[in-house]
Amino acid sequence: MQQKSRALLNLQIPFPAPTLMGHASNQASHAPVAERPRGTIFLPGPAPPAWRRLPHRYAPAQGRPPAEEMRVLVRCCCRHLPVGGGAGQRPNPRWRALARLSASPGWEDGQGARVREKPPWRVLFFGNDQFARETLRALHAARENKEEELIEKLEVVTVPSPSPKGLPVKQYAVQSQLPVYEWPDVGSGEYDVGVVASFGRLLSEAFILKFPYGILNVHPSCLPRWRGPAPIIHTILHGDTIAGVTIMQIKPRRFDVGPILKQETVPVPPKSTSKELEAVLSRLGANMLISVLKNLPESLNNGRQQPAEGVTHAPKISAATSCIKWEEQTSEQIFRLYRAVGNIIPLQTLWMDNTIKLLDLVEVDNSILSDSKLTGQAVIPGSVIYHKQSQILLVCCKDDWIGVRSVMLKKTLTATDFYNGYLHPWYQKNSQAQPSQCRFQTLRLPPKKKQKKKIVAMQ
16 A cells, blocks of 8 residues: 555646645645646645645544545545546546555545445435336345345435325335435435436435445436436337446436446337336346446446437426327327327327327227228328227328227227217217318417426436
8 A cells, every 4th residue: 555655646647627736745746836737736745734725524534544644635636537538538547546546445435434345335225216116126135135245224215205105116115114215305324325216306416425436327228328317218209129227327417427337238129118118127227236236346447438429318208298299190109109108198189179088099900991981081180980890999190090999088988988979979960071070189288387496406
Protein backbone atom coordinates (compact mmCIF):
# COMPACT_ATOMS: atom_id res chain seq x y z
CA MET A 1 0.00 0.00 0.00
CA GLN A 2 2.83 2.38 0.90
CA GLN A 3 4.41 1.71 -2.51
CA LYS A 4 1.10 2.59 -4.19
CA SER A 5 0.91 5.80 -2.17
CA ARG A 6 4.45 6.87 -3.10
CA ALA A 7 3.84 6.01 -6.76
CA LEU A 8 0.75 8.19 -6.86
CA LEU A 9 2.07 11.17 -4.95
CA ASN A 10 3.34 12.96 -8.04
CA LEU A 11 0.62 11.88 -10.47
CA GLN A 12 -0.71 14.84 -12.43
CA ILE A 13 -4.23 13.91 -13.51
CA PRO A 14 -6.34 15.91 -16.00
CA PHE A 15 -9.51 17.07 -14.25
CA PRO A 16 -12.67 18.44 -15.90
CA ALA A 17 -12.27 21.75 -14.15
CA PRO A 18 -9.73 23.28 -11.75
CA THR A 19 -10.35 21.43 -8.51
CA LEU A 20 -8.71 20.62 -5.23
CA MET A 21 -5.06 21.70 -5.21
CA GLY A 22 -3.49 19.68 -2.47
CA HIS A 23 0.11 19.52 -1.30
CA ALA A 24 2.68 17.35 -2.94
CA SER A 25 6.40 17.07 -2.70
CA ASN A 26 6.27 18.43 -6.28
CA GLN A 27 7.14 22.12 -6.23
CA ALA A 28 4.46 22.88 -8.82
CA SER A 29 1.81 22.60 -6.12
CA HIS A 30 3.38 25.62 -4.37
CA ALA A 31 3.73 27.62 -7.55
CA PRO A 32 1.52 30.65 -8.18
CA VAL A 33 -1.89 29.73 -9.60
CA ALA A 34 -1.08 31.24 -13.00
CA GLU A 35 1.94 28.92 -13.34
CA ARG A 36 0.18 25.72 -12.33
CA PRO A 37 -0.89 23.39 -15.14
CA ARG A 38 -4.52 24.13 -15.85
CA GLY A 39 -7.01 21.52 -14.64
CA THR A 40 -4.38 19.54 -12.69
CA ILE A 41 -4.88 17.91 -9.30
CA PHE A 42 -1.94 17.12 -7.05
CA LEU A 43 -2.43 14.28 -4.63
CA PRO A 44 -1.28 15.10 -1.10
CA GLY A 45 2.20 14.66 0.22
CA PRO A 46 3.31 14.55 3.81
CA ALA A 47 2.66 18.19 4.70
CA PRO A 48 -0.66 18.55 6.63
CA PRO A 49 -1.98 21.96 5.40
CA ALA A 50 -3.50 20.32 2.30
CA TRP A 51 -6.20 18.78 4.50
CA ARG A 52 -7.44 22.22 5.48
CA ARG A 53 -8.91 22.63 2.03
CA LEU A 54 -10.95 19.45 2.32
CA PRO A 55 -14.48 19.35 3.75
CA HIS A 56 -14.39 18.62 7.47
CA ARG A 57 -15.77 15.10 7.04
CA TYR A 58 -12.76 14.17 4.90
CA ALA A 59 -10.20 15.33 7.44
CA PRO A 60 -7.92 12.55 8.65
CA ALA A 61 -8.99 10.76 11.80
CA GLN A 62 -6.66 11.08 14.75
CA GLY A 63 -4.04 8.37 14.51
CA ARG A 64 -5.17 7.14 11.10
CA PRO A 65 -2.25 5.68 9.10
CA PRO A 66 -1.14 7.78 6.10
CA ALA A 67 -2.18 5.01 3.71
CA GLU A 68 -5.77 5.27 4.95
CA GLU A 69 -5.64 9.07 4.63
CA MET A 70 -4.61 8.57 1.00
CA ARG A 71 -7.56 6.29 0.32
CA VAL A 72 -10.07 8.77 1.77
CA LEU A 73 -8.64 11.65 -0.25
CA VAL A 74 -8.63 9.63 -3.47
CA ARG A 75 -12.25 8.66 -2.92
CA CYS A 76 -13.18 12.27 -2.14
CA CYS A 77 -11.54 13.60 -5.29
CA CYS A 78 -12.31 10.85 -7.76
CA ARG A 79 -15.61 9.30 -6.73
CA HIS A 80 -17.55 10.97 -9.58
CA LEU A 81 -15.19 9.99 -12.35
CA PRO A 82 -15.76 6.81 -14.40
CA VAL A 83 -13.06 4.20 -14.27
CA GLY A 84 -13.88 2.83 -17.71
CA GLY A 85 -13.45 4.85 -20.86
CA GLY A 86 -16.31 6.20 -22.93
CA ALA A 87 -17.76 4.54 -25.98
CA GLY A 88 -14.91 3.62 -28.29
CA GLN A 89 -12.27 4.79 -25.79
CA ARG A 90 -9.80 2.74 -23.80
CA PRO A 91 -10.02 3.06 -20.02
CA ASN A 92 -7.57 5.49 -18.50
CA PRO A 93 -4.99 3.46 -16.56
CA ARG A 94 -4.41 6.32 -14.13
CA TRP A 95 -8.05 6.27 -13.03
CA ARG A 96 -7.85 2.48 -12.74
CA ALA A 97 -4.87 2.91 -10.43
CA LEU A 98 -6.84 5.35 -8.31
CA ALA A 99 -9.83 3.02 -8.28
CA ARG A 100 -7.69 0.14 -7.07
CA LEU A 101 -6.24 2.38 -4.38
CA SER A 102 -9.65 3.53 -3.13
CA ALA A 103 -10.92 -0.04 -3.19
CA SER A 104 -8.01 -1.46 -1.23
CA PRO A 105 -8.81 -3.38 1.96
CA GLY A 106 -9.94 -1.11 4.73
CA TRP A 107 -10.85 1.95 2.64
CA GLU A 108 -13.43 4.28 4.08
CA ASP A 109 -16.31 6.25 2.59
CA GLY A 110 -15.11 9.64 3.84
CA GLN A 111 -17.52 9.63 6.79
CA GLY A 112 -15.51 7.23 8.91
CA ALA A 113 -17.65 4.20 8.00
CA ARG A 114 -15.71 1.17 6.84
CA VAL A 115 -16.80 0.01 3.39
CA ARG A 116 -16.93 -3.66 2.46
CA GLU A 117 -14.90 -4.90 -0.47
CA LYS A 118 -16.78 -8.23 -0.86
CA PRO A 119 -20.14 -9.83 0.04
CA PRO A 120 -22.31 -10.09 2.02
CA TRP A 121 -23.84 -6.77 0.94
CA ARG A 122 -26.31 -4.50 2.68
CA VAL A 123 -28.94 -3.65 0.06
CA LEU A 124 -31.70 -1.05 -0.14
CA PHE A 125 -34.21 -1.96 -2.85
CA PHE A 126 -36.51 0.47 -4.71
CA GLY A 127 -39.47 -0.82 -6.75
CA ASN A 128 -43.21 -0.93 -7.25
CA ASP A 129 -44.71 -3.30 -9.81
CA GLN A 130 -44.71 -6.97 -10.74
CA PHE A 131 -41.44 -6.69 -12.67
CA ALA A 132 -39.74 -5.22 -9.59
CA ARG A 133 -41.31 -7.88 -7.37
CA GLU A 134 -39.40 -10.63 -9.19
CA THR A 135 -36.12 -8.76 -8.59
CA LEU A 136 -36.97 -8.37 -4.90
CA ARG A 137 -37.85 -12.09 -4.71
CA ALA A 138 -34.40 -13.00 -6.05
CA LEU A 139 -32.67 -10.67 -3.57
CA HIS A 140 -34.70 -12.13 -0.70
CA ALA A 141 -33.86 -15.68 -1.77
CA ALA A 142 -30.16 -14.73 -1.84
CA ARG A 143 -30.47 -13.26 1.66
CA GLU A 144 -32.08 -16.46 2.93
CA ASN A 145 -29.28 -18.55 1.40
CA LYS A 146 -26.89 -18.65 4.35
CA GLU A 147 -24.38 -20.85 2.55
CA GLU A 148 -23.61 -18.34 -0.20
CA GLU A 149 -23.67 -15.22 2.01
CA LEU A 150 -24.41 -12.71 -0.75
CA ILE A 151 -26.95 -10.46 1.00
CA GLU A 152 -26.71 -9.63 4.70
CA LYS A 153 -29.36 -6.92 4.98
CA LEU A 154 -32.30 -6.17 2.68
CA GLU A 155 -34.73 -3.29 3.08
CA VAL A 156 -37.37 -1.97 0.69
CA VAL A 157 -38.65 1.42 -0.53
CA THR A 158 -41.86 1.70 -2.56
CA VAL A 159 -44.24 4.51 -3.50
CA PRO A 160 -47.57 5.02 -1.70
CA SER A 161 -50.62 3.30 -3.21
CA PRO A 162 -54.35 4.05 -2.88
CA SER A 163 -54.88 0.33 -2.27
CA PRO A 164 -54.63 -0.70 1.41
CA LYS A 165 -52.59 -3.75 0.35
CA GLY A 166 -50.12 -1.59 -1.57
CA LEU A 167 -48.28 -2.33 -4.78
CA PRO A 168 -46.84 -5.80 -5.57
CA VAL A 169 -43.43 -4.94 -4.10
CA LYS A 170 -44.94 -3.80 -0.80
CA GLN A 171 -47.16 -6.88 -0.65
CA TYR A 172 -44.14 -9.15 -1.08
CA ALA A 173 -42.05 -7.20 1.44
CA VAL A 174 -44.77 -7.42 4.08
CA GLN A 175 -45.32 -11.14 3.45
CA SER A 176 -41.57 -11.74 3.71
CA GLN A 177 -41.27 -9.58 6.86
CA LEU A 178 -38.80 -7.20 5.22
CA PRO A 179 -38.52 -3.62 6.49
CA VAL A 180 -40.47 -1.44 4.03
CA TYR A 181 -40.59 2.36 3.67
CA GLU A 182 -42.89 4.53 1.60
CA TRP A 183 -41.20 7.16 -0.56
CA PRO A 184 -39.84 9.72 0.24
CA ASP A 185 -39.02 7.93 3.51
CA VAL A 186 -35.94 5.79 2.83
CA GLY A 187 -35.00 4.80 6.36
CA SER A 188 -31.77 5.74 8.06
CA GLY A 189 -29.67 2.58 7.88
CA GLU A 190 -26.26 2.07 6.29
CA TYR A 191 -26.09 0.23 2.98
CA ASP A 192 -23.40 -0.86 0.54
CA VAL A 193 -25.44 -0.67 -2.66
CA GLY A 194 -28.90 0.34 -3.85
CA VAL A 195 -30.99 -1.56 -6.40
CA VAL A 196 -33.78 -0.01 -8.48
CA ALA A 197 -36.35 -1.80 -10.65
CA SER A 198 -39.39 0.00 -12.09
CA PHE A 199 -39.36 2.68 -9.40
CA GLY A 200 -40.14 5.73 -11.52
CA ARG A 201 -38.54 8.37 -9.31
CA LEU A 202 -35.48 10.55 -9.91
CA LEU A 203 -32.83 10.01 -7.26
CA SER A 204 -30.65 12.98 -6.35
CA GLU A 205 -26.89 12.93 -6.65
CA ALA A 206 -26.47 13.51 -2.92
CA PHE A 207 -28.62 10.48 -2.21
CA ILE A 208 -26.81 8.25 -4.72
CA LEU A 209 -23.46 9.14 -3.13
CA LYS A 210 -24.60 7.74 0.21
CA PHE A 211 -24.11 4.26 -1.26
CA PRO A 212 -20.41 3.31 -1.48
CA TYR A 213 -21.08 1.17 -4.58
CA GLY A 214 -23.76 3.45 -6.01
CA ILE A 215 -27.22 2.36 -7.12
CA LEU A 216 -27.87 -0.29 -9.79
CA ASN A 217 -30.88 -0.33 -12.11
CA VAL A 218 -32.52 -3.44 -13.59
CA HIS A 219 -33.90 -2.03 -16.87
CA PRO A 220 -35.94 -4.27 -19.23
CA SER A 221 -34.46 -3.21 -22.56
CA CYS A 222 -31.20 -3.29 -24.50
CA LEU A 223 -30.05 0.20 -23.66
CA PRO A 224 -29.71 2.71 -25.21
CA ARG A 225 -32.86 1.45 -26.97
CA TRP A 226 -36.04 2.27 -25.04
CA ARG A 227 -34.84 4.55 -22.32
CA GLY A 228 -37.72 5.57 -20.11
CA PRO A 229 -40.57 4.20 -17.97
CA ALA A 230 -42.33 1.89 -20.46
CA PRO A 231 -39.69 -0.12 -22.38
CA ILE A 232 -41.60 -3.43 -22.52
CA ILE A 233 -44.75 -1.78 -23.88
CA HIS A 234 -42.79 0.01 -26.61
CA THR A 235 -40.92 -3.20 -27.49
CA ILE A 236 -44.26 -4.86 -28.31
CA LEU A 237 -45.83 -1.72 -29.77
CA HIS A 238 -43.06 -1.28 -32.35
CA GLY A 239 -42.80 -4.95 -33.28
CA ASP A 240 -39.26 -5.54 -31.98
CA THR A 241 -38.07 -9.10 -32.50
CA ILE A 242 -35.30 -8.83 -29.87
CA ALA A 243 -35.73 -7.71 -26.27
CA GLY A 244 -33.38 -7.78 -23.31
CA VAL A 245 -32.36 -6.58 -19.88
CA THR A 246 -29.60 -4.17 -18.89
CA ILE A 247 -28.02 -3.89 -15.44
CA MET A 248 -26.69 -0.34 -15.30
CA GLN A 249 -25.37 2.14 -12.80
CA ILE A 250 -27.68 5.05 -12.04
CA LYS A 251 -26.56 8.59 -12.75
CA PRO A 252 -28.34 11.69 -11.42
CA ARG A 253 -30.55 14.08 -13.39
CA ARG A 254 -31.31 11.80 -16.38
CA PHE A 255 -33.07 8.47 -16.85
CA ASP A 256 -31.25 5.33 -18.02
CA VAL A 257 -27.98 6.88 -19.19
CA GLY A 258 -25.47 5.29 -16.81
CA PRO A 259 -22.72 2.77 -17.57
CA ILE A 260 -23.78 -0.75 -18.59
CA LEU A 261 -22.54 -3.46 -16.23
CA LYS A 262 -24.30 -6.42 -17.86
CA GLN A 263 -26.66 -6.85 -20.80
CA GLU A 264 -28.42 -9.91 -22.25
CA THR A 265 -30.92 -10.34 -25.08
CA VAL A 266 -33.79 -12.73 -25.76
CA PRO A 267 -36.04 -13.21 -28.81
CA VAL A 268 -39.57 -11.81 -28.50
CA PRO A 269 -42.05 -14.70 -28.93
CA PRO A 270 -44.47 -14.10 -31.84
CA LYS A 271 -47.74 -12.43 -30.82
CA SER A 272 -46.66 -12.17 -27.17
CA THR A 273 -48.27 -9.53 -24.97
CA SER A 274 -46.41 -7.03 -22.83
CA LYS A 275 -47.50 -8.98 -19.74
CA GLU A 276 -46.06 -12.21 -21.11
CA LEU A 277 -42.78 -10.53 -22.13
CA GLU A 278 -42.57 -8.85 -18.71
CA ALA A 279 -42.64 -12.27 -17.02
CA VAL A 280 -39.74 -13.47 -19.21
CA LEU A 281 -37.63 -10.34 -18.71
CA SER A 282 -38.30 -10.09 -14.97
CA ARG A 283 -36.81 -13.54 -14.39
CA LEU A 284 -33.86 -12.78 -16.67
CA GLY A 285 -33.18 -9.45 -14.95
CA ALA A 286 -33.34 -10.95 -11.46
CA ASN A 287 -30.77 -13.62 -12.36
CA MET A 288 -28.50 -11.05 -14.02
CA LEU A 289 -28.59 -8.82 -10.93
CA ILE A 290 -27.53 -11.66 -8.64
CA SER A 291 -24.66 -12.41 -11.03
CA VAL A 292 -23.50 -8.78 -10.87
CA LEU A 293 -23.72 -8.66 -7.06
CA LYS A 294 -21.51 -11.73 -6.77
CA ASN A 295 -18.68 -9.78 -8.44
CA LEU A 296 -19.79 -6.22 -7.70
CA PRO A 297 -16.43 -4.36 -7.54
CA GLU A 298 -15.23 -6.09 -10.71
CA SER A 299 -18.56 -5.45 -12.50
CA LEU A 300 -18.38 -1.74 -11.67
CA ASN A 301 -14.76 -1.54 -12.77
CA ASN A 302 -15.62 -3.16 -16.13
CA GLY A 303 -18.69 -1.03 -16.82
CA ARG A 304 -18.94 0.47 -20.31
CA GLN A 305 -20.56 3.70 -21.41
CA GLN A 306 -23.72 3.48 -23.50
CA PRO A 307 -23.22 4.09 -27.23
CA ALA A 308 -24.43 7.39 -28.63
CA GLU A 309 -26.12 5.64 -31.55
CA GLY A 310 -29.42 3.79 -31.37
CA VAL A 311 -31.02 5.87 -28.62
CA THR A 312 -34.83 5.59 -28.49
CA HIS A 313 -37.26 6.65 -25.78
CA ALA A 314 -40.18 4.83 -24.15
CA PRO A 315 -42.47 7.46 -22.61
CA LYS A 316 -45.36 6.62 -20.33
CA ILE A 317 -48.54 5.52 -22.00
CA SER A 318 -51.79 7.43 -21.49
CA ALA A 319 -55.47 6.94 -22.25
CA ALA A 320 -54.87 8.64 -25.61
CA THR A 321 -52.46 5.82 -26.55
CA SER A 322 -55.36 3.36 -26.52
CA CYS A 323 -57.51 5.27 -29.02
CA ILE A 324 -57.63 3.46 -32.38
CA LYS A 325 -57.13 5.57 -35.49
CA TRP A 326 -59.06 3.56 -38.06
CA GLU A 327 -58.01 5.65 -41.06
CA GLU A 328 -54.30 5.63 -40.15
CA GLN A 329 -53.51 2.29 -38.50
CA THR A 330 -53.15 -1.06 -40.23
CA SER A 331 -54.51 -4.29 -38.74
CA GLU A 332 -50.98 -5.25 -37.68
CA GLN A 333 -50.50 -1.95 -35.86
CA ILE A 334 -53.85 -2.31 -34.07
CA PHE A 335 -53.01 -5.84 -32.92
CA ARG A 336 -49.61 -4.65 -31.66
CA LEU A 337 -51.36 -1.89 -29.74
CA TYR A 338 -53.78 -4.42 -28.28
CA ARG A 339 -50.97 -6.76 -27.19
CA ALA A 340 -48.94 -3.86 -25.79
CA VAL A 341 -51.54 -2.00 -23.71
CA GLY A 342 -54.77 -4.03 -23.85
CA ASN A 343 -54.22 -5.58 -20.44
CA ILE A 344 -53.60 -2.12 -18.92
CA ILE A 345 -55.97 0.18 -20.84
CA PRO A 346 -58.66 -1.33 -23.13
CA LEU A 347 -58.57 -0.01 -26.68
CA GLN A 348 -61.14 2.74 -27.22
CA THR A 349 -63.16 4.14 -30.08
CA LEU A 350 -66.35 6.13 -30.71
CA TRP A 351 -69.80 4.70 -31.49
CA MET A 352 -72.64 7.16 -32.15
CA ASP A 353 -70.95 9.81 -30.00
CA ASN A 354 -70.40 7.33 -27.14
CA THR A 355 -67.04 5.93 -26.04
CA ILE A 356 -66.86 2.17 -26.48
CA LYS A 357 -64.06 -0.12 -25.32
CA LEU A 358 -62.95 -3.09 -27.40
CA LEU A 359 -62.11 -5.89 -24.97
CA ASP A 360 -61.27 -8.99 -26.97
CA LEU A 361 -59.63 -8.66 -30.38
CA VAL A 362 -59.04 -11.61 -32.70
CA GLU A 363 -57.47 -12.06 -36.11
CA VAL A 364 -59.93 -12.66 -38.93
CA ASP A 365 -59.77 -15.96 -40.81
CA ASN A 366 -59.32 -15.85 -44.59
CA SER A 367 -62.56 -17.76 -45.11
CA ILE A 368 -64.45 -14.96 -43.37
CA LEU A 369 -62.72 -12.30 -45.45
CA SER A 370 -64.01 -13.94 -48.62
CA ASP A 371 -67.62 -13.35 -47.54
CA SER A 372 -69.67 -11.38 -50.11
CA LYS A 373 -70.66 -8.87 -47.43
CA LEU A 374 -67.04 -7.78 -47.22
CA THR A 375 -66.08 -8.04 -50.88
CA GLY A 376 -69.29 -7.01 -52.62
CA GLN A 377 -69.59 -3.44 -51.32
CA ALA A 378 -67.53 -0.36 -50.65
CA VAL A 379 -66.57 0.11 -47.02
CA ILE A 380 -64.54 2.77 -45.25
CA PRO A 381 -62.26 2.48 -42.19
CA GLY A 382 -64.32 2.03 -39.02
CA SER A 383 -67.19 0.21 -40.76
CA VAL A 384 -68.73 -2.48 -38.51
CA ILE A 385 -70.33 -5.70 -39.76
CA TYR A 386 -71.59 -8.58 -37.62
CA HIS A 387 -70.53 -12.00 -38.85
CA LYS A 388 -73.17 -14.41 -37.59
CA GLN A 389 -71.34 -17.68 -38.27
CA SER A 390 -68.27 -16.75 -36.21
CA GLN A 391 -70.19 -14.44 -33.82
CA ILE A 392 -67.68 -11.62 -34.05
CA LEU A 393 -67.79 -7.98 -35.09
CA LEU A 394 -65.70 -7.23 -38.18
CA VAL A 395 -64.22 -3.76 -38.20
CA CYS A 396 -62.49 -2.25 -41.23
CA CYS A 397 -59.16 -0.49 -40.68
CA LYS A 398 -56.64 1.11 -43.04
CA ASP A 399 -55.67 -2.05 -44.91
CA ASP A 400 -57.75 -4.96 -43.63
CA TRP A 401 -60.26 -6.19 -41.06
CA ILE A 402 -59.97 -7.03 -37.37
CA GLY A 403 -62.35 -9.15 -35.29
CA VAL A 404 -63.91 -8.12 -31.96
CA ARG A 405 -65.52 -10.70 -29.65
CA SER A 406 -66.66 -8.40 -26.85
CA VAL A 407 -67.02 -4.68 -26.07
CA MET A 408 -67.94 -2.45 -23.18
CA LEU A 409 -70.68 0.13 -23.75
CA LYS A 410 -72.16 0.93 -20.34
CA LYS A 411 -71.65 -2.79 -19.60
CA THR A 412 -69.76 -5.73 -21.11
CA LEU A 413 -71.42 -7.06 -24.28
CA THR A 414 -70.58 -9.97 -26.56
CA ALA A 415 -70.46 -9.29 -30.28
CA THR A 416 -73.93 -10.86 -30.56
CA ASP A 417 -75.29 -8.69 -27.74
CA PHE A 418 -73.93 -5.58 -29.42
CA TYR A 419 -75.51 -6.58 -32.72
CA ASN A 420 -78.91 -7.26 -31.16
CA GLY A 421 -78.90 -4.13 -29.02
CA TYR A 422 -77.32 -1.59 -31.35
CA LEU A 423 -76.58 -2.75 -34.91
CA HIS A 424 -79.86 -4.52 -35.74
CA PRO A 425 -82.13 -1.70 -34.44
CA TRP A 426 -79.99 0.83 -36.30
CA TYR A 427 -80.51 -1.03 -39.57
CA GLN A 428 -84.27 -1.29 -38.87
CA LYS A 429 -84.63 2.46 -38.37
CA ASN A 430 -82.28 3.36 -41.23
CA SER A 431 -83.17 0.74 -43.82
CA GLN A 432 -82.22 3.05 -46.67
CA ALA A 433 -78.83 3.97 -45.17
CA GLN A 434 -75.59 2.59 -46.49
CA PRO A 435 -73.66 0.15 -44.27
CA SER A 436 -70.69 2.52 -44.41
CA GLN A 437 -72.62 4.93 -42.17
CA CYS A 438 -72.72 2.33 -39.41
CA ARG A 439 -69.17 2.57 -38.17
CA PHE A 440 -66.72 3.25 -35.37
CA GLN A 441 -64.99 6.61 -35.44
CA THR A 442 -61.65 7.68 -34.04
CA LEU A 443 -61.92 8.95 -30.47
CA ARG A 444 -60.00 12.19 -29.99
CA LEU A 445 -59.34 12.82 -26.31
CA PRO A 446 -58.68 16.44 -25.29
CA PRO A 447 -55.07 16.96 -24.19
CA LYS A 448 -54.63 17.19 -20.45
CA LYS A 449 -53.28 20.40 -19.01
CA LYS A 450 -49.68 20.03 -18.01
CA GLN A 451 -49.17 20.23 -14.29
CA LYS A 452 -45.92 21.45 -12.85
CA LYS A 453 -44.42 18.64 -10.82
CA LYS A 454 -41.19 18.73 -8.95
CA ILE A 455 -38.97 15.85 -10.06
CA VAL A 456 -37.55 14.28 -6.96
CA ALA A 457 -36.46 10.82 -8.07
CA MET A 458 -35.47 8.74 -11.03
CA GLN A 459 -35.55 5.10 -11.97
